[in-house]
Amino acid sequence: xxxxxxxxxxxxxxxxxxxxxxxxxxxxxxxxxxxxxLSSGDGIATVRVSETPEDLSIQFTDET
Numbered sequence: 001x002x003x004x005x006x007x008x009x010x011x012x013x014x015x016x017x018x019x020x021x022x023x024x025x026x027x028x029x030x031x032x033x034x035x036x037x038l039s040s041g042d043g044i045a046t047v048r049v050s051e052t053p054e055d056l057s058i059q060f061t062d063e064t
Contacts, residue, residue, distance in 0.1 A: 007036060007047045015047050029053045 005017040005024065010033060017038050025044070026037040034053055038045045049056065 005038065007049055008051075010048050010050050015045075017045070027053050027056060 003019040005019060005022060007015045007017075009015060021040040021042075022038050022045075024036060025039045028035045028037070029052070034049050034051060034056065036047050036049060036056065038047070
């Protein structure tokens with residue numbers, strides 16, 4: 001059974017990534033927001049989100 005990563009970007013648009021092939025590879029927090037990098041093995045998607053890295057970590061931990 002595949003897992004799903006759902007992210008809401010800074011414009012309130014939902015982005016859905018099915019695992020596999022997508023997996024989270026990096027979270028970067030800066031003064032102007034948080035970026036989440038995901039990889040499918042063939043490409044990388046970056047989504048800018050309004051949540052803090054702590055909130056995202058809880059969501060990823062609880063969902064898996």
